[in-house]
Amino acid sequence: MKQSHKTIGHRAAVVASLVVTSLALSACSGAEPSTTTKPTIVWGTQVSDSQRAVETKIVKACGVEAGANVTIQVTPFSNYDTKLSTALKGGDAPDVFRINWPNVQIYHNAGYLADLSKPIAAGTIKTSELIPGLVAIGTLSGGQYSLPNDTDGRALYYSPKLFKQAGIVDDSGNALPPETWSDLVADVKKFNPDSGVYGFSFQQQTPYSALIEAVGPFLKASNGTVVSGAKKPESVASKDASSIAAMQLLQNIVKTGSVPPGLSNMQDTTQTNLFAAGKLAMFTGGPWDRGQILDANPSAKYGVDYATAVIPVQKAGEASGTSSGGWENGINAKSKHLEQDYKFLNCMESPKNLLKQASTGSFPPLKDGMNQPPFSKDPFWSAYKKMMPKSGTALPAIPQLNQYCGDYQAAFQEIVLQNKPVKSTLRDFDAKENGQVLN
Amino acid sequence: MTSQTHSVLPRPRRQRKDRGGIWFVAIPAVVAAGMVGYPFLYNLWISLHVDRLSASDGAWVGLKNYIDLVTNGSLAQVVSTTFVWTVACLVFGFLIGFGLALALDRTFRGAGLIRTVLLAPWVMPGVVIAAIWLAIFNPIGGLANTALDAVGLPTHDWLGDPATALGSLVLVNVWKSAPFWMLMTSAALKAVPAETLEAAKLDGAGYFKRLVFVIVPQIREVLVLTTLLSFIWTFNYFDLAYVLTQGGPNGATTTVPFEIYQVSFAYFRFDQGAAWSVVSFLLMTILIVFYIRLSRRRERA
Amino acid sequence: MSISAAEVASSPRSGDGAHRRSRRRRPIGPREVLVIAGRSFAIVLGLLFALIPIYWLFSSAFKSDRELGQVIPDLYPKQLNFGQFAGAIAAPGFLSSLLLSAIVALVTTFLVLALGSFAAYAVTQWKFPGSEHFVLLTLFTQLLPQTAVIVPIYLLWESLGLVGSTGGLVLAYLFVTLPVGIWMLVGFFRSIPTELSEAGLMDGASRFRILVSIVLPVARPALAAVGVYTVISCWGEFLIALVLLTGGTQTVTVNLSMFIGEHNPNIGPLMAASAMATIPPLVLFFFLQRYFVAGLTGGAVKD
Numbered sequence A: 001m002k003q004s005h006k007t008i009g010h011r012a013a014v015v016a017s018l019v020v021t022s023l024a025l026s027a028c029s030g031a032e033p034s035t036t037t038k039p040t041i042v043w044g045t046q047v048s049d050s051q052r053a054v055e056t057k058i059v060k061a062c063g064v065e066a067g068a069n070v071t072i073q074v075t076p077f078s079n080y081d082t083k084l085s086t087a088l089k090g091g092d093a094p095d096v097f098r099i100n101w102p103n104v105q106i107y108h109n110a111g112y113l114a115d116l117s118k119p120i121a122a123g124t125i126k127t128s129e130l131i132p133g134l135v136a137i138g139t140l141s142g143g144q145y146s147l148p149n150d151t152d153g154r155a156l157y158y159s160p161k162l163f164k165q166a167g168i169v170d171d172s173g174n175a176l177p178p179e180t181w182s183d184l185v186a187d188v189k190k191f192n193p194d195s196g197v198y199g200f201s202f203q204q205q206t207p208y209s210a211l212i213e214a215v216g217p218f219l220k221a222s223n224g225t226v227v228s229g230a231k232k233p234e235s236v237a238s239k240d241a242s243s244i245a246a247m248q249l250l251q252n253i254v255k256t257g258s259v260p261p262g263l264s265n266m267q268d269t270t271q272t273n274l275f276a277a278g279k280l281a282m283f284t285g286g287p288w289d290r291g292q293i294l295d296a297n298p299s300a301k302y303g304v305d306y307a308t309a310v311i312p313v314q315k316a317g318e319a320s321g322t323s324s325g326g327w328e329n330g331i332n333a334k335s336k337h338l339e340q341d342y343k344f345l346n347c348m349e350s351p352k353n354l355l356k357q358a359s360t361g362s363f364p365p366l367k368d369g370m371n372q373p374p375f376s377k378d379p380f381w382s383a384y385k386k387m388m389p390k391s392g393t394a395l396p397a398i399p400q401l402n403q404y405c406g407d408y409q410a411a412f413q414e415i416v417l418q419n420k421p422v423k424s425t426l427r428d429f430d431a432k433e434n435g436q437v438l439n
Numbered sequence B: 001m002t003s004q005t006h007s008v009l010p011r012p013r014r015q016r017k018d019r020g021g022i023w024f025v026a027i028p029a030v031v032a033a034g035m036v037g038y039p040f041l042y043n044l045w046i047s048l049h050v051d052r053l054s055a056s057d058g059a060w061v062g063l064k065n066y067i068d069l070v071t072n073g074s075l076a077q078v079v080s081t082t083f084v085w086t087v088a089c090l091v092f093g094f095l096i097g098f099g100l101a102l103a104l105d106r107t108f109r110g111a112g113l114i115r116t117v118l119l120a121p122w123v124m125p126g127v128v129i130a131a132i133w134l135a136i137f138n139p140i141g142g143l144a145n146t147a148l149d150a151v152g153l154p155t156h157d158w159l160g161d162p163a164t165a166l167g168s169l170v171l172v173n174v175w176k177s178a179p180f181w182m183l184m185t186s187a188a189l190k191a192v193p194a195e196t197l198e199a200a201k202l203d204g205a206g207y208f209k210r211l212v213f214v215i216v217p218q219i220r221e222v223l224v225l226t227t228l229l230s231f232i233w234t235f236n237y238f239d240l241a242y243v244l245t246q247g248g249p250n251g252a253t254t255t256v257p258f259e260i261y262q263v264s265f266a267y268f269r270f271d272q273g274a275a276w277s278v279v280s281f282l283l284m285t286i287l288i289v290f291y292i293r294l295s296r297r298r299e300r301a
Numbered sequence C: 001m002s003i004s005a006a007e008v009a010s011s012p013r014s015g016d017g018a019h020r021r022s023r024r025r026r027p028i029g030p031r032e033v034l035v036i037a038g039r040s041f042a043i044v045l046g047l048l049f050a051l052i053p054i055y056w057l058f059s060s061a062f063k064s065d066r067e068l069g070q071v072i073p074d075l076y077p078k079q080l081n082f083g084q085f086a087g088a089i090a091a092p093g094f095l096s097s098l099l100l101s102a103i104v105a106l107v108t109t110f111l112v113l114a115l116g117s118f119a120a121y122a123v124t125q126w127k128f129p130g131s132e133h134f135v136l137l138t139l140f141t142q143l144l145p146q147t148a149v150i151v152p153i154y155l156l157w158e159s160l161g162l163v164g165s166t167g168g169l170v171l172a173y174l175f176v177t178l179p180v181g182i183w184m185l186v187g188f189f190r191s192i193p194t195e196l197s198e199a200g201l202m203d204g205a206s207r208f209r210i211l212v213s214i215v216l217p218v219a220r221p222a223l224a225a226v227g228v229y230t231v232i233s234c235w236g237e238f239l240i241a242l243v244l245l246t247g248g249t250q251t252v253t254v255n256l257s258m259f260i261g262e263h264n265p266n267i268g269p270l271m272a273a274s275a276m277a278t279i280p281p282l283v284l285f286f287f288l289q290r291y292f293v294a295g296l297t298g299g300a301v302k303d
Helices: A005-029 A049-066 A077-090 A101-109 A117-122 A132-138 A160-165 A181-189 A209-221 A241-255 A268-276 A288-296 A338-348 A351-357 A379-390 A401-417 A422-437 B010-047 B064-071 B075-103 B111-123 B126-137 B143-151 B162-189 B194-203 B207-218 B220-235 B239-245 B256-266 B270-300 C005-010 C030-061 C083-090 C094-126 C131-140 C146-160 C166-189 C195-202 C207-218 C220-236 C239-244 C252-257 C267-293
Strands: A040-045 A069-074 A096-100 A155-158 A198-201 A280-285 A307-309 A327-331
Touching: A040 A049, A040 A338, A049 A069, A049 A338, A049 A351, A077 A096, A077 B256, A077 C146, A077 C239, A096 A101, A096 A338, A101 A132, A101 A327, A101 A401, A132 A327, A155 A160, A155 A379, A181 A198, A181 A241, A181 A280, A198 A268, A209 A241, A209 A280, A209 A379, A209 A401, A241 A401, A241 A422, A268 A280, A268 A288, A280 A288, A307 A379, A327 A338, A338 A351, A401 A422, A401 B256, B010 B270, B010 C131, B010 C146, B010 C166, B064 B270, B075 B162, B075 B220, B075 B256, B075 C030, B111 B162, B111 C030, B111 C220, B111 C267, B126 B143, B126 B162, B126 B239, B126 C030, B126 C252, B126 C267, B162 B220, B162 B239, B162 C030, B162 C220, B194 B207, B207 B220, B207 C030, B220 B270, B220 C166, B239 B256, B256 B270, B256 C146, B270 C131, B270 C146, C030 C267, C083 C094, C083 C267, C094 C131, C094 C166, C094 C207, C094 C220, C094 C252, C094 C267, C131 C166, C146 C166, C146 C239, C166 C220, C166 C239, C195 C207, C207 C220, C220 C252, C220 C267, C239 C252, C252 C267
Parallel strands: A040 A069, A040 A096, A198 A280
Antiparallel strands: A096 A327, A155 A280, A155 A307
């Protein structure tokens, strides 16, 4: 079957032009508009869809204030560091971007972050309203390399309804959340899993969950530490008395049997769903868990179906604290328009904007933050507010933080879920960390 | 083979066209060589230096990263887990996919629709698969345990128990990849000459005899190809471990590609990640050369 | 083990021997019933296996937030709630991500089929020295896992100025899928008898024309299979798209990940968006079905 030259050549030409056109169109769509007068600040973030509208508004307004156009680059949260670290390696990262608090030091070590001490000293970036402890996260090797965007904490969520049913009440008949660790274990025992209600739960969704979500709150409440020394960090999980005691506490809680199945892979939403359904009496959680509870049970009322209390303390009468986290904002050291970046960052760090961005899942890093609405008016926040003076990160932001937390979680699961002895397992853990990881 | 009994004229034309053939292949060959060489050499280079987002990045450390891999990185465990994972996925993926291809080999009404529906698992993006199966495997209220409960069988913490975690991931991956086997073997089955099959049928060969002695040898080429590709892809697939179990519990689902991801992008130890990549590459190269030699030998037999 | 036509003609026929009909209709013996039953059983099992999780996806997509938050979820939603779909469509960038993924997948597939069939044709029909090694070389491009490859690719693309452009993404996908496409096509093309090209050559056609008018039509099932594979690979690829795209538009896979934030995952809209994202490749495959069904040589070579 013969076909004429003309048809073949014609066909080939059509096909070729289609290919060329499509490639050309494709290549063009990536180009960004450039103006000769106004630089473009690329803002990198991992904000979730629900927060995006608020953040976009603020970002655009800050761009105007900085005298620049703004492009927003959003990355899914779970892959944020993959993309950011790759982009920073290639020198093509956003100009101003969010950094998760554990990673500030490591990005600084690699030289990716711009030093903010000069613009701060000159007053271009105002930091007087920020909580000093949070600013300190970015104070490294004599300079300032990031500023806090928000902070959070873990409180004890408990169900007043379930507590009243179990008879855990004070003299006036109100639900009485546990004050001390022994109170906590006693209360957990009062909930019978056979009747379908568990006493306590903690999530294990990420490799940080053990140290930051489960043990961390109790660790900080009892002034414990697992990593000591800023210059030459050492793992002291088996040497610090509070660290051992906190681990023992959680082992005891799990031993009561009044914990939900599948703890080793417990997802945060499973936990809040259980709680919202009235099947879980207590768990440690952050402000974001409220939203999840309300999603599952829109009619849940604070003080009736759910309430927050400070983390139980080791000895009665001590002040409580909790482990905190949060996001930082940093500037790309290789940015081509640092002056505009400083102004932009200053605007993002203004108390007004910080307040707007926090409030659903975190609180603002401001000295006076918790006294502003909605934090001041809503009883939900009072527990977090009470713990703030003694709140802090569960461990310093050492470069090996991610691996340390992952290994800690493995040891945690061995102790708490498989009932291995606390001290010797922690000793092995310390030996491994000090020998292989922290050196 | 027809013989060339043409005059002189067509021959020069043939030579010219043959030279053109080189270009058909040379350009992709050069590109392919680049695509293999560049990432491999990059990883090799990085693995011999420090690269961990530290001030001393770029310093030469020789084989230290590789030694660390053996002493600290539990090389043996990760590699063996990866093998178990890969072989299990291959075996079950093949059995189910090929079985479905055979079952759908007839043209009956609705075959097209059924084939399309069966392809759906393969088409779904990783994040969706993970969300669904995480819900299914949820020890509290997940579909798996609820179904088992309804039938009176014991429930289990599928993803949280080191003994069943890897098996659960294999199940999910087989669910996802069996359609690929079905796709490849389906197309190959179409190439089995009907005359040979009819002849075998008339010869008195039953279904399974026909399957083993006629069909399988005919599609051998495609089977070898699909096995090889599947092996490589399954070996390198880590999405499920990443979202469903994060490599746990106790490293039960930590395979080589997951380790590379975790070490590079979670721990920021790009140097160690690169060492893992080089080891993975070399390991697979050895296996593939082995496999190809083996299949060549069988082909000649 | 091959059977020649002569043997077929002379061998005795088996069967229950009840009635001797012509070559077309044979009585359905017990063995055949078993085979048909086996086939149906396999198909039903396969459908269940494939569909149960998919059903879960779709039923979740129609549930309300409250139903999704139940500890023991219901098997089906109380009523068909379209709110999650509305949420998915309203989600920033979702619809444009579908478009971008489609464009990238189609352009890449076209290029893979075009370039791949050229290369496969050259390797199988010309059989010049070195072609075997070339095929092996394409295999080696797959050996490194993606996570080991994205950093070097990013660095190279960055120096070429390809980061952030769709064309750059297509090029990256091409590099990842072309070797496999070539390999699969070589595997299929090998079974195309060289007599076809020889016949074309005798007719005086150029290699290119032989490829386009003789070989390609015969290789349609192979092209369909490789085309489907390439489209699906591109549609489902995540890491490279994550790293190479910087502007507002994302691909479907990256956009779906946006539904799961640090906290408060948006499960309902994620399920709805995922359900919607699964449909385009399936529709494409459904329409390419018939190319699988068509025979391979269809009597092109009579010997």
